[in-house]
Amino acid sequence: METVTVSSDFQVELPRGVREPLGIQPGQKIQVLLYNDRIEFIPVKPLRQMRGFLEGIDTTVERENDRV
Numbered sequence: 001m002e003t004v005t006v007s008s009d010f011q012v013e014l015p016r017g018v019r020e021p022l023g024i025q026p027g028q029k030i031q032v033l034l035y036n037d038r039i040e041f042i043p044v045k046p047l048r049q050m051r052g053f054l055e056g057i058d059t060t061v062e063r064e065n066d067r068v
Helices: 016-022
Strands: 030-035 038-043
Touching: none
Parallel strands: none
Antiparallel strands: 030 038
């Protein structure tokens, strides 16, 4: 776990060990969520990059008898 410091402008620098494995680039958008008294950063990926990420997923779902 790495520790960062919040600047006087409330900016935080993401450590290399965090941004490189996630492929975060300068200027990239990141969602910021408050969740159970903690902050979570979620990189926003371009829609084109998301293409095919569900390939091979099992889409069979057990349905109620009135939904068949």
